[in-house]
Amino acid sequence: MTTNCELCGTELHSSTQRMLCEVCTASCGQQLAALPHLYRQLADELSPLGSNWPCGNGGHGTAVDAPMPLAEHPLVLRAGGGIVGVLEDWRAALHQDRGWAPPRLAPGVEPRVHAAVKALTANLPWIAERWPAAGEFAGEIRALYREVTSVVAPREYRGVRLGHCPAVYDGVLCGSVLWAAPGTAAVTCEWCSAEYPPRLWEWLRGVQAELEQAS
Structure with missing residues (x-):
């Protein structure tokens, strides 16, 4: 029997039908196992971002007067949705x-992630x-894993950590971690x-x- 992996499309030659190849299955398992640890690491990205940004010229890093006490992206990832x-x-x-009957939910978000x-x-x-x-399940787990690791991935993978992004769109501060x-x-x-080209690094x-002094 010949089928194809629902995620990567690899041909599967097996006596029984499969939906995912062994490689995609293993990767999905590893990504699932990492999510509780990544969830906890996201807490380190919730440092206060301050409210009074100094004025600067050029680029997307514009000034904002409205306070944004927490980095929004890590906060959203750690919230119920x-x-x-x-x-x-x-x-x-x-x-x-x-x-099966609907699963029972544990109290607290982190225990629910583990469960x-x-x-x-x-x-x-x-x-x-x-x-x-x-295939859809494994693809969404992979996308979620990549989204979280874009915020908390280790230095050897992302490069050098350069603090939080000060870009503001529609009055909302980005606050995601910048990696060089x-x-x-x-x-x-x-x-x-x-984007922050070399002319804007200073x-x-x-x-x-100034943000660190104000926080």
Whole structure:
């Protein structure tokens, strides 16, 4: 029997039908296992961003007067509709498709993340072999993992950490972490795409220094 992996499209030659290849299954399992740890690391990105940004010229890093006490992107990922929302939606869909009662939710967001990861991981062999939604599930877990690691990935992967992005769009401060990858000529925010070429680096350092003093 020849089928294709629902995520990467690789041909599968097996006596039994599978939805995900072994590589995609293993990757999904590793990404699931990392999410509780990444959830906790996101707390380190919630440092106060201050409210009085100094004025500067050029680039996307404009000044803002409205206070933004927490970095918004990490806050959203840690809230009920972020990591835990994605995991619990898939856990609920799994229970429904297997004819099980709806899962009971643990008190507190972090315990719910752990519970959802544990349940999805325990069912990953069945998901990879039989669940028609396996490709969509694995793709969304991969996207979630990449989104979170864009904020908290280690230095050796992202480059040098350069503080928070001061870009403001529609009155909302980005606040995502800026990383200078080795060999790049400009720093680009992976969340809002604001660019900081070398001519703005001195201004960016000044903004962050005043922000640190004000916090």
